[in-house]
Amino acid sequence: MLPIKQGQVAIALVCAVLGFMLAVQFRTTQDIKSSIPFQRIEDLSQRLSQTEKERDTLLKQMHELRQTPELESAVKEAQNIRMGAGVVDLEGKGLIITVDDSKRLSKAGDNPNLYLIHDEDILKVINELWAAGAEAISINEQRLIATSEIRCAGPTLSVNNTRYSPPYEIRAIGEPQTLENALKMRGGVIETLQFWGIQVSVKKQEIVQVPAYKGTFRFEYAKPVKDGGK
């Protein structure tokens, strides 16, 4: 066809490189296109199976509660309440999320604050984890309980009145896949954080240990309402 006779091998090499680039680019585009609906299907089927499992365990629980005498169920309930209050060490399947400040240099004119981790970022991650059904969460060895605060304290982060500097390690117990999906959702928390170069790594783990809350509970103003004392 064309009267090119010289350096056929070199041209072949160039063509190989071109073909390689074409194929990789094609696959990348394909990935970007197909990932959204695929993720959705996975998400939905997972939710279905999770709900089914939950229903089964609830049914089982109902049977058990009907059969066991009062005392045993009271012990179980006390255990549940202690777990919920966060005064016992817990372990189970879950995620370990490490968050660190951005290593990227800020562009001229940009606010360097945008590249640092703020309490809001951590709160968003925590919120997403609770929403995805996390059962217990800790930040750098501090168990999150009902009165835990997460707040910027200068360049550090204050959790349960203890200060920590980055990197922050968030441990969450819950269904790992669900938690991970909730975080890695398109347009979700991690994508937003990574846009600013904040380093987030999510590790699924078979056993995650969440420490107990080590402080004490003080109730100065709150008193329980007596039964029928309305």
Next chain:
Amino acid sequence: MLLPLIGLIIGMVMGSFFPLTIPVEYAKFMSVALLASLDSVFGGLRAGAEDKYDNTVFVTGFFTNALMAAGLVYVGERLGIDLYYVALLAFGLRIFQNLAIMRRYFLKK
């Protein structure tokens, strides 16, 4: 003409099975580099059609074009100048121009 085609096919096969995907943030640079190399290839074909083909010019042009295009777009992004669209426009225009010239050449023949 057979050897380049074989090379192209080998490259495509390798690319489809090589476990390499480009992260979304770098996909932009890759596409510009790809467009630049496509432009070089079409430029080379056109030169071949006009009997002005030079092997070294073609091979060096292929690699430097791709790398320079991606590099320029990267620098532009750092400086806040969106050179991405400029590169798309320039390379795209040249590809179509070269196509037109090649078509005329083949028609004349």
